Amino acid sequence: AQSVTQLGSHVSVSEGALVLLRCNYSSSVPPYLFWYVQYPNQGLQLLLKYTSAATLVKGINGFEAEFKKSETSFHLTKPSAHMSDAAEYFCAVSLNYGGATNKLIFGTGTLLAVQP
Amino acid sequence: DTAVSQTPKYLVTQMGNDKSIKCEQNLGHDTMYWYKQDSKKFLKIMFSYNNKELIINETVPNRFSPKSPDKAHLNLHINSLELGDSAVYFCASWDRTSGAREQFFGPGTRLTVL
Numbered sequence: 001a002q003s004v005t006q007l008g009s010h011v012s013v014s015e016g017a018l019v020l021l022r023c024n025y026s027s028s029v030p031p032y033l034f035w036y037v038q039y040p041n042q043g044l045q046l047l048l049k050y051t052s053a054a055t056l057v058k059g060i061n062g063f064e065a066e067f068k069k070s071e072t073s074f075h076l077t078k079p080s081a082h083m084s085d086a087a088e089y090f091c092a093v094s095l096n097y098g099g100a101t102n103k104l105i106f107g108t109g110t111l112l113a114v115q116p
Numbered sequence: 117d118t119a120v121s122q123t124p125k126y127l128v129t130q131m132g133n134d135k136s137i138k139c140e141q142n143l144g145h146d147t148m149y150w151y152k153q154d155s156k157k158f159l160k161i162m163f164s165y166n167n168k169e170l171i172i173n174e175t176v177p178n179r180f181s182p183k184s185p186d187k188a189h190l191n192l193h194i195n196s197l198e199l200g201d202s203a204v205y206f207c208a209s210w211d212r213t214s215g216a217r218e219q220f221f222g223p224g225t226r227l228t229v230l
Contacts, residue, residue: 032217043120043206044159044221051217088157094217097164101147101171102210102217106159 002027004091006107014115019063019078021110023091026072032094033074034104035065039087047089050074061085086114119143120222122207128228129197136193137225139207147171147212148190149219150182153204162205165190166212194227202229 007022025031035047048059055067065076074091091107120141129135141148149172150162164172168184179195190207207222 034218036221038157041226043223044208046218046220049216049218090159096217097171099212101164101166101212103149103161103164103172104151104159104208104219105161109157109159111157 002031002093002095002105004033004093004105004107006089006091006110008110009108010111010113012113012115013081015083016080019076019081019085019112021076021089021091021112023065023074023076023107024072025074025091025093027093032102033065033067034092034094035059035063035074035076036090036092036106037087038090038109044090047076081112081114083114083116086112088112120207120209120220122205122222122225124225125223126226126228128230130230131197131199133197134193134195135197135227136191137205137207137227139190139192139222141188141207141209141220141222143209143211143220145209145211145220146187147210148184148187149208149210150190150192151206151208151221153206153224155203159206163190163192197227197229199229202227 003026005024033050036044050067058064092104146167163182165184181193204224208219210219
């Protein structure tokens, strides 16, 4: 069964510091992986996606993630945090239903706080 | 232009009432979803519709009845609302023909049952 685990429900960094949000996946087939961001009282916005084309994936707002098959990980990083990065971040894996549809299985989320 | 829109944004109602949430997407996608986000922010799929046909029903109580009048709309009707139905409900859509897997989400409807 496919699943994702996000380590750390809360992460706090100082403005300008490195952001590292952890995600590990479990999948019996090559996974499609995603990071979504949810700003307060808003919907989910796609940050980036891994679809097997390249292991280092660049997304919006300076975020990137590296797919490591040996570690079954897809951690999200940003070199320098900005106050506007404060939000909830969700890692997700896509489960295919034979082409008819797919569903996203989400991790439990990581709340990122950025201190001035 | 809003890609996936939901109405209403907030819904406060009494236990036992019946309510509906509407969703529309103007992306031309043929697959739409309802997800539920609980008070702990956990997101879980409820339903998936493909071109008006129900594909996924994740053991949701039958008090919840999705309806898709056309492939651009997916509404969610909830009968006999219970306290535990309080959550944020997200509509999403997907382009099955694109080969990509990402889904596009609406802004959410925060349902509060008193």
